[in-house]
Amino acid sequence: MNTTDPFLSAAIEEAEQGREEGGIPIGSVLVHQQKIIGRGHNQRVQQKSAVLHAEMHALEEAGRLPASVYEQCTLYTTLSPCAMCSGAIILYGIPHVVVGENKTFMGQEQWLRDHGVKVDVIQDERCVAIMNSFIATHPELWNEDIGE
Numbered sequence: 493m494n495t496t497d498p499f500l501s502a503a504i505e506e507a508e509q510g511r512e513e514g515g516i517p518i519g520s521v522l523v524h525q526q527k528i529i530g531r532g533h534n535q536r537v538q539q540k541s542a543v544l545h546a547e548m549h550a551l552e553e554a555g556r557l558p559a560s561v562y563e564q565c566t567l568y569t570t571l572s573p574c575a576m577c578s579g580a581i582i583l584y585g586i587p588h589v590v591v592g593e594n595k596t597f598m599g600q601e602q603w604l605r606d607h608g609v610k611v612d613v614i615q616d617e618r619c620v621a622i623m624n625s626f627i628a629t630h631p632e633l634w635n636e637d638i639g640e
Contacts, residue, residue, distance in 0.1 A: 497568075497590070497614075499521055499523050499528065499566070499568045499590070500568050500570075500590060500592055500614060500616060500619075502519075502521045502528055502531065502568070503519040503520050503521050503546075503568045503569060503570050503592060504519060504570055504592065504616075504618055504619065504622070505519065506519025506520060506521065506531055506532060506533040506546065506550075506570075507519030507533055507534075507546070507570045507619070507622055508622070509533050510533035510534050510535070510538075510546070511622065511626065513533075513537075513538050514537060514538065515533065515534050515535060515536065515537040515538045516534040516536060516537060516626065516630075516633065516634070516637050517533075517534070517570075517622045517623065517626050518533065518534040518545065518546040518569070518570050518571045518623075519531075519532070519533045519534075519546050519569070519570045520532050520533070520546035520547045520549065520550040520567060520568060520569040520570070521550055521567075521568045522550045522551060522553075522554045522565055522566075522567050522568075522586075523565060523566045523567075523568065524561055524564055524565045525564065529554045529557075529561075529565075530550040530551060530552070530553040530554025530555075531549075531550055531553055532544075532546050532547065532548070532549025532550030532551070532552065532553050533546050533549060534546045534549070534637070535549050536637060537633070543576065545573075545574065545576065545577050545637075546569060546570070546571075546577075547567060547569050547573055547577035547580065547581070548576070548577060548580060550567070551580060551584070559584070559585055562584040562585050562586050563585045563586075563587060564587075565586050565587075565588075566586070566587075566588040566589070566590060567581060567586050567588070567589045567590070568589075568590045568592075569589065569590070569591055569592065570592035570593070570616075570619045570622065570623075571591070571592060571593060571594070571596065571597055571599070571619065571623060572591050572593070572594035572597055572598055572599035572600075572601055572613070573589065573591070573599045573600060573601075573604070574597075574599045574600065574638065575599070575600050575603075577599070578599060578600035578603055578604050581604060581609060582604070582607050582609070586609065587608070587609060587610060588609065588610045588611075588612075589604060589609055589610070589611050589612070590612045590614065591611060591612065591613045591614065592614055592615075592616045592618075592619030593613070593614065593615050593616055593619040593620045593623065594613050594615075595615065595620050596620065596623040596624060596627060597623070597638060601613070
């Protein structure tokens with residue numbers, strides 16, 4: 493299924509930008525009151541960073557915000573969030589996460605739910621196709637990104 497959700501589409505645009513830059517094609521946007529306040533894509537390759545996953549990049553791009561803003565946000569991500577990104581979601585009290593897909597990687601969705609976060613998984617075919625293609629052509633880089 494492909495969604496017409498403009499925020500997931502924006503996250504997919506970020507993933508595609510990451511792929512075009514030679515990075516890992518995962519994208520994310522942080523949304524507050526129906527406006528994107530932070531956009532990001534995985535920057536581990538481009539910035540030689542250990543921590544700049546898409547969700548972390550979107551949070552960084554949003555800048556320093558009061559807790560009252562984070563508590564009203566939804567984080568959109570093309571791929572199920574890993575333990576690090578899930579920890580940031582909990583730390584900042586983001587109440588809702590929309591996941592493009594979790595077929596290629598199952599992150600910490602249950603842990604997020606156990607901590608009161610609403611997690612919606614779309615299984616968007618575009619997200620699945622982007623990751624399947626990347627994993628098939630760059631398995632070593634993918635395994636590095638997920639810590640294997």
